[in-house]
Amino acid sequence: LWQKFVKVFSTREDGADNGWRGEYFGKMMRGASITYRYLPDEELYSIMEETVRALLATQDELGRITTYPTEHELCGWDLWVRKYVLVGCLYFYDICRDNALKESILTAMQKHADYLIANLGEDKTDILATSDLWGGINSSSLLEPIVELYKLTNEERYLTFAKYILSRGGCTGGNLLDIVEKGELLPHEFPTTKAYEMISFFEGVLAYYEATGEERMLSIVRRFADLVWENEITVIGCAGCKSEQFNHSAIMQAEPVSDKVIMQETCVTVTWMRLMERLLSDLGEAKYADRMELSALNALHGAVNLYHIKQYCKEERRLVDALPFDSYSPLLHHARGVGIGGYKTFADGGYYGCCACIGAAGTGLYPLSAATRSEKGYAIHFFESGTIHLTDSAVIEEIYSPAAGTLSLLLSGFPKTPVALSVRVPSWSNDPSCTLDGEAVDVTAGSYLTLERVWNDGARLTLSFHPALTPIRVNKRTAIRYGAYVLTRDEEKQAGNIMKKIVLPYEGAVYYMETPQEPESIRLRLKTRKGKDVLLTDYASCGKHWLAPRRRITVWFEVKKSILGMRKTKIKREHS
Structure with missing residues (x-):
């Protein structure tokens, strides 16, 4: 597979159909490099190194590494491909253990970028004219790796090029930076509405702030992130309920769609998570972690193809062999596995997709x-329950129960000098509490608890977040969260019509917890007035067998409003 990702840079086969096969290398290399940093694996590293060496060998005498020939370049998805060449190389560069190879990678990246600088800009080809798709926002997302190359080399020409990209505003039809700053339009009203590419562009704007300290750019990205969060991010932490575009999903997400509609692209989920992680790293604000958690535990984990099930390919009009991630995430009485995002075939056989690469x-x-x-x-x-190795000696043993909402941290090996430990207290917490070695500590939901002290071996910090059912109502339909988990009805897990209106008991909503079944994190039953309980489990565990006869899931359902009372009804919890 990795060989196929590289071979297209020799065959230049994207030129024939203005394709994007060249993105596969960069997306997969970035994901592999991040995964390697978390779970080092020698076999994986060897594959990555071999792949990067093979990619460098495709660079032509002009410095180009692309899947487009010289006679048909700077069009279609060519700059998008070249962006991902830089992305993949930058991420592997960070983990590369061979200094000679690192030098070769750096030299190749600079030649690759210098060719673009020589051909794009004032009195040259306009970057917005390099694609007739989505107003050129796909090409403008080149900004992020160009800024990262500037950070790596401190070469002024890369910063100058980044400034030029910013000056073009991201897309035709209007300057996105000015539009966000003025605040007069919502994302679905922007000149372009392609969700994935637009978020990727603003990730580059944030990288520019990191490199320059220009506060205006930070302010614009924060405003953009809030606009998307408030108007586009759905209950499961993704966006784009109209194909792959912003469409005011905060409102439209509860509307029925046909079986042919694709929505909530996994590429959007991951790119949104990346932007949130970057804002979290830069600013340390808990709200960005809350948003990232929602996306990870629901949209992202829900897209993992746990059982390697075949997927339907719209282009081939048939089922094809499994890819590791589903491309789209349903919300209302729909099934998974209905399409492969960014599907392309290779000239020598086989296929792949963009979402499978980015997951x-x-x-x-x-x-x-x-x-x-x-x-x-x-x-x-x-x-997550496990061991956190902070240094060679400092260790935290973590025990976490998502159902109970309890977190226990046991510390050992810390230096005998004061060290600050900050722990996020999620915004979904209800009257959270905390103790340190049995002594109560004040905490506030939606913030970080920070304690600075000399930590003795065996110090134990215990937090209780007290998760509860939280109803969310959109367009006469209701979704329910339990902590950060979106609860879902799955017709494979419970017989009957999952769209049948839920009529709650007169005393209000009452539920009881059950032991989760693999791969569930949350499993509970909601009592109804007529005595038949409704089974609700976490979104990520639902719809996994998408070729089963009963395969539909829904997070939106009808609840009799006069009984639920939404804000007034007290939701009680019982133990099974």
Whole structure:
């Protein structure tokens, strides 16, 4: 497979159909590099190194590494491909252990970028004219790796080129930076509405802020992130309920769609997570971790093809062999496995897709960013039972129960000097509580608890987040979250009509927890007035057998409003 990803740079086969096969290398290399950082594996590293060496060998005398021939370049998805060449090389460069190879990678990246600088800009080819798709936003997303190359080399020409890309505003029809700054339009009203590429462009704007400290750029990205969060991000943490475009998904997500409609591209999920992680790293604000958690535990994990099931290919009009990630995520009475995003075949046989390539960047990034260094110590952003190795000696044993909403941290091996430990208290917490070695500590939902002290061996920090059912109502339909998990009805798990209206008991909503079944994280039953309980499990575990006769799932359903009362009804919890 990796050989196929590289071979297209020799055959230049994207030139024949203005394709994007060349993106596969960069996406997969980025995901593999992130995964390797979290779980080092020598076989994986060997494959990556061999692949990068093979890619460098395809560079022509002009410095180009692309899947487009010289007689048909700077069009279609050519700049998108060249962007991902830089992305893949930059990520492998960070983990490369061979200094000579690192030097070769750096030289190749600079020649590759210098060719673009020589051909794009004022009095040259306009970057927005290099693609007739989506107003050129795909080409403008080249910004992020160009800025990263500037950070790596400190060569002024790359910063100058980045400034030029910014000056063009991202797309035809209007300057996206000015549009976001003015705040007069919502994302679905922008000159271009392609969700994945637009988020990727703003990731480059944030990288520019990181390189220059220009506060205006940070302000624009923060405003953009909030606009998308408030108007486009759905209940499961993705966006784009109209094909792969922004369409005011916050409102449209609860509307029925036909079986032929694709929605909520996995590429959008991962790129949104990347932007949130970057804002979290730059600013340390808990809301970005909350948003990233929602996407990871629902949209991303839900897209993992756990059982290697075949998927339907719209282009071939048939089922094809499994890819590791599903490309689209349903919400309302729909099934998985209905299409392969970014599907392309190779000239020598085989196929792949964009979402299958990008998924590993998300599944690697989420655990990798769970615990990070802070200014005076360490921060824990996301929770999973296991061992956190902060240094050779400093270790935290973590026990987390998503159903109970409890987190226990046992510390050992810390230095005998003060160290700050910050732990996120999620915004979904209800009256959270905390103890340190049995002594109560004040905590606030939607923030970080930070304690700076000398940590004795055996110090134990315990937090209780008290998750509860949280109803969300859109267009006369209801979705329910339990903590960060979106609860889902799955017709394979429970007989009957999953779209039948739920009529709750007169006393309100009452539920009881059950032991989750593999691969579930949350399993509970909601009592109804007529006595038949409704089974609800976490979204990521649902719809996994998408070739089964009963394969539809739904996160949106009708609940009798007069009984639920939404904000007024107290949702009670019982134990099974």
